[in-house]
Amino acid sequence: MINPQWLKSFATLAELRNFTRTAERLDLTQAAVSQHIRQLETIYGPLLIRRTRQIELTPAGIALLEYCEEVDRADKRLKLRLTEADIHCGELSLISPGSIGLSLYPLLLALQQENPRLAIRHRFAPDSEVLNAVLENRYELGLLTLKPDDPRLTASVFAEEALELVAPAGAQVRSWEDLASIGFIDHPDGQAMATRLLSRCFPGSPGVRAIPSHGFINQISLILEPVARGLGFTVLPQYARQ
Template sequence: MNDGLNPAWLRAFVAVCDTGSFTRAAASLDLTQAAVSQQVQRLEAECGPLLIRRTRKASLTPAGVKVLAYARDMEEAHARLRLALADDDPHVGQISVASPGSIGLLLYPRLLALQAAHPGLSVSYRAAPTADIIAAVLASRAELGIVTHRPDDERLRTELFAHESLCLVVPAQMDDVSWPALVRLGYIDHPDGMDMGRRLLARVHPGQRIDQLPVRGFTNQIGAILDPVAHGIGFAVLPRFAVQAYPRRQAIRVVDTAPQVIDSLWLVTRAEWPLSASAAWALERLREHDWLAGADAPASWPAHDNG
């Protein structure tokens, strides 16, 4: 068998299989019956007998079943390629995003809502640290990346996406948030917990050190970090997006702290080519709503440029 099969031969074969006869296949392809028969014969010369020709309807041999499956796969692949190259329908195609887990708790449900409204879309989302997100964008595993540090890489286009404050979160019934009270309660740690806690607590309780706090628990599941806080077991420091997404808000309290610690979140994309129609459209839809506003820094707050 040659390395590739002539697409015209495969189209003729599929048409015969779909219509059940060479006559109807010829009519569907706007060809003569002799032309269709010749193309199928050439395909059989490459692949062996594919059809058992009967008076009323042709049937497939075992080899014919395999070639038909291959031909249909090729048709689907060609359709996907044409769609990808056209890229003019914002409601069809893949939206691939990578971000920190905190904003992902709010971002992913909104992406799924877009997909539910437009079933031609496919959403791919991954939560990852900044280094992995940048690598995913550069390797085209994610078209849109949101990172916590502004990268210095000429291959990337970077723009400010949102501001996100750090929150001191205690059990709902806790009124005393003095340093001795926090020490008695203890800290709920997570992969970024010590860094976030150090940065915020240094402003709220100057001179105190986070390593003086007893650690009451640890989890790397972003959606579960506030569960022990809701049970009164400890307190945590988390980005506001993670707090906004927590379902048991009545069981926790966000302490008003001053001064605030505000981080910048950056959108990164490949600099060499424009966004796909679906990704550009999804980005517009995400930005036109006020779901980001809960973590935006007021003009009077100095943003912490973590890049």
């Protein structure tokens, strides 16, 4: 079995990318940290690319870091089982697109009210950020609008939500040309959502990128404001529109 202290030194170095700061955090000498890394490299080969002011991980280093993270999660699960810790105590971290988040957040707050020792950490983000945040273990759970194909993740269906085309009041949308004349109001997941919906409503169309962009906004509560002012149409999930 690998020495846990070696793994701890390596994982901390991978986070801080600096031997001196790693030694300070772990209350070790820099020589001790270096020795731990050498021991690991004797077993697994080169783990680091040492540059003048930067440290990078080799492919073997990335694989070992993923192993360290797996060990850390397993250790936490074991401690939870052995101590019979209260499952309603601690932090729950969730990252999701804004629309489903608007629906979920009041339910999470109600859960926290029932369990005051529970802390809810919920971030709204587009699909790409959700995926990276879960892969990097910055959040425990993530919701995506498409099933991820990364083998490091497990995914299951959580909910269904309709996509809606939202246009200014009085606008006539009968053809692709009507949409092009109105213009598109984009948001972080706007291109992907519009492509999914419009490809079904207008098969054979040139795609949303061919429609003039009349604006972009990343605040979900404000996306419909330019639409209401007649500046363009957008595509949103149902919860967001509601």
